[in-house]
Amino acid sequence: MNRKQITWLALIGVLFATATAQAEPELYFISPHSGQVLSSPVTVKFGLSGFGVAPAGIDKANTGHHHLLIDTGLPVMDL
Numbered sequence: 001m002n003r004k005q006i007t008w009l010a011l012i013g014v015l016f017a018t019a020t021a022q023a024e025p026e027l028y029f030i031s032p033h034s035g036q037v038l039s040s041p042v043t044v045k046f047g048l049s050g051f052g053v054a055p056a057g058i059d060k061a062n063t064g065h066h067h068l069l070i071d072t073g074l075p076v077m078d079l
Contacts, residue, residue: 026047026049026051027046052064
């Protein structure tokens, strides 16, 4: 293999790695803001990147759904 072929193979490898790399999923709150004092009713807005949203029970790659629990403990789950 000559130098030009090696350079092209390296470039193709970098492009492939960049194209197939996925960012870590991130879920974040848009509102309310941290420390904000609220009264009822409250609207909660989420942001999501690197992942999709699907209803519970839908089996689709790279998706999920979220639960927001306010002023309560975690539910008991049978494993």
